[in-house]
Amino acid sequence: MQKRWILVFICISSCLWAQAQMCEVKNNEPLKLLHSELMRNFKVLKTQKPPVYYLSYRYNEVSQTFIEASYNGVSTQQDQDSNVTVMVRVGSTKLDNTRALKGEMADYDLVSDGYLPFAQLQDPKAFQLDLWSATQKAVEKAQQQYSQVLAHSRTRSQAADQSDDFVFPPKETYCEVSKPQTIDIEKVKALLAAGAKLPLGKPYVLNYNVSFSYTHKQNYFVDSRGTQLTFPSEHMRLLYTLSNRTEDGMDLQQMKTYDIASLDELPSQEQFLADITQSLQKLEQLTKAQPGAPFTAPTLLKGRAAAVFVHEVLGHRLEGHRQKDEAYSQTFTGKVGQPVISPLLTIIDDPTQIYFNGAKLRGHYVYDDEGVKSRPVTLVENGVLKNFLMSSNPIKGFPTSNGHGRLGGAHRAVARMGVMRATSSQTVSYEELEQKLIEEIKRQGKPYGFIIEDLGGGYTFTSKSMPQSFKLETKLVWRVYPDGRKEMVRGLDVVGTPLVSFNKVLAVGNDDTVFDGSCGAESGWVTQTNIAPSILFSDLEMQKTETSSWKPPLLPSPLLEKGGKK
């Protein structure tokens, strides 16, 4: 009850910030225009040979602000753009142009000039002309693809999963509009400039920048089933990165992001400077730290690191299309109802969630990029596989979308994560986790274990042609000795295979932490949130980080020189 109250309160607050207003679909001019032009085109296209059986338009009006400060300079960029993506399906739901050809990687690119350079809604005639022209190109490409699909389907061996290529999304209407927030540029500049002074002239900082970005989108979606949607989305982020390179060519980085809903949520200058100062200290410490060595040992992943771990190692393998396309390794295909990871963990993806512990979540969305309403999905419950992230591309046993069809840029939507959260019904405090880590180190007789405080990102191979491994790049690693002593080390990455790693969970913390980021895959870059508590593993493998062939500069930073006219 209390949680629901908080959610309602937060939603109202966010609506006020974004000045969002509910509206009537029938009175929304852009939707009317998009819908009428789509239906005009579809009426003819569905009679073609081969026929277009589904058509959708996505149109975005984007406004962006970017402010960056470094080395006593500040730059500002503010602009607006608009673009259209046309999605065409030729053939039938059973077999269409998007079918992944066996033995080949599927083509996820939509017509590259599906982006309309001059798309503007102020003049209906000009806009219709652009839509018509983009539709023509998209249909030409889809028909070509469909010919290839037909040829392949007659000559190649049968796929194991004979599910249809598409399920029609339910008809939806939704109308909510907002205007971009007014950004007080001078206020942001002042904060950035203050932050950017701190790293200046520090001998252990090779490069740095402090930036602020704000993107507001008014999204429009219409399709040939009658769906008409418009809704806003916005992301505001404050970020700083500090980097250095060691004598042995290792690139080090410390960074922090603040994902916020409005300028009111910006950290105070005092807090911001304190955070940068702390990161500078860590960077200096890292620069002086000894390089780590490859080793397998008990490892505690702190919240942010655990969130990235869940995303890379598990999340991508739960995306629906990877269970059907035989180019992928299909790690979890056919394992619904079976235990796949530690029974201590439950994994949920809930893009409807806007906030977590007061932090705005980048992975939230109202409707996915196929016009399907977002909804929470329990993927794994107490270690047992329950569901997959689904787009409108059905797979065996999962015939409908659960609102996870997402894309970035001119790509076809596939199932992607939104707000993925790892939880557990049996949790302990972080302090207890550290204690358990030390106990496990002693039990295994290892000279030391690891605490991974932060991961920068990583990647995982999901295609059959590659080994089913992952690699996660660490930002901050501590070596923990049996006597509880901690020593910072640098240059270690976490590597392993998913099925083995996720069954080595010993304990889960109660310190849920948010990692907000962006993820790039077949369907482009999408914003995402991963939430996880700290997780203790009985062992994880560390390997050495790749180093650059470049040494640090021969001369010291010019900013360490004294005097001189600037």
Place this chain on the structure above:
Amino acid sequence: MKRFLGLILVVAACNLWAAQLPDNIYFRAMNDEMQRSKKQLHIENNAKPLYIAYRVRKPHNQTFSASMGVLRPYTDPSLFTTDPKVSVYMYSGDFKNNSSFFREDFSNDYVEEEAVNDSYEALRNHLWHLSDAEYVSTSKLAEEKAAVKRNMQAADLEAEFSKAPQAHFVQDIPAFTLRDRAFYEDLVKQISAQGKKYDYLEGFAAEFKFSQTDRYFLDSEGNFSQDYRVYNRLSLWAKFRNKDGYVIELKRSMELPIDESKIAAFAWEKSAAFLADTAKQQKAQKAEFYAGPVLLKPDAAEDFFMTLLISNIVETKNVLSVRGYRSTNKLVHKINHRIMTPVLDVFDRPLEREFNGFLLRGFMPVDAEGVAAQPLHIVEGGKLKELPTVRSLIKGQKQSNGHAVRFASRYPVAWYTNLFFEPKNPLPVQELEQKLMQLCREQELEYCYIIHGGEGVKGLAERVYVSDGHREPVYGFTPQLSPSQMRPLRDIVAAGDDMTLGSSEDTVMPSILVSDMELLPIEKKPDRKPFVKKP
């Protein structure tokens, strides 16, 4: 005489600004880092840098564009800071005669131009990074190159990297003027709205772009320059299907008059001409194979000279790549030989800033190797007299003539600046057309061609019939020209008096009459018909 004047200008500039480095953050940052790099940049057992050049470019832009009468989003320049772009290039050790792509042959570590925040500290920091990366990279290359030479037993073909007299050029840089937004938005909207009157057009857009790039250059020999370039342009774009079903996207971009009070009239005139061309092209006939006399209008003449002459007078030094020494320029050994018709002389004029009220893009007082750029008389009476050169000398040359030009990701190469193709006896265009018809009759042809510009589906030409002089627009032809076959340069029999600034804004040439040329029809099939009727 003109060449003499050019020299006087350079000398005057040198004396006036002798060793007076302008006092601004760009030069302070470049000079401070340059002094440090010269003194201290050194890897043990490696040579110090032989030559270092720093370049800073600060762009300013303001754009107004519209499509079919609808404005595109306007980016307010006051809310869009354009950061200066810094680049560093360096020659270290044995570094002469390198292929401009030599670096790519050996290494992927090329340091690109970087945009930095506009402050002394940001500039210093990036110059420091780039100098370091460039020195390490060029030192490594010098060693690798020495190994290649040993393996190939290759001897030096040319003189060392040559010295040059000091060159300085300083011009006050004005603040970028923001144009009247309301005026230009209204103008571009109205111009693009003309597209609505043409039923066959699937799109018509216009754009005014006002740009200024402030340029700062300093090298390790104390040469420097400060100037600015203005690019004010009108771009027009149209898309349509011609009667045979080919989708044609035409784009034309042109320099705006220096006198801004003439811009509106100019834009109306040019957009009307552009739309008239689309109308011709929409109903034009497809070309067939043709061999015979051709009159090339200035735009077409520019393509002709670009292919046959201009591509052969640049990159004049022999270069060493992993494949060995090779000559990139076949004209290097043809000085004083006849290479083309005596009908036109060819001049390179780096110090000229404008032509007929329009700015020339090739203005370059000091080149990318710190050498004062000199005017050249490239072709005189059909004979090749001189070529653009850089500090890596070519045979028979004592000094660079200041034509080192640097393109993105490449070392400076010998390049042209502003090329003028000047007829000895210019003929009025009408007379040139009569001459074309005369040649046509002599060869007993039914018609001859006047090419206006372009090629393929985008090309526009006219067939002129001998019987009654009537004209038919034609598209879909490809002139048979190749840089390796310069023979057609000798077939120019006359040139017009219509000297025109080319679309590249660094060539000025008239219409030319070529006695014999081949045109091939395109083989491309028409595009698919629209599935749905145009809205």
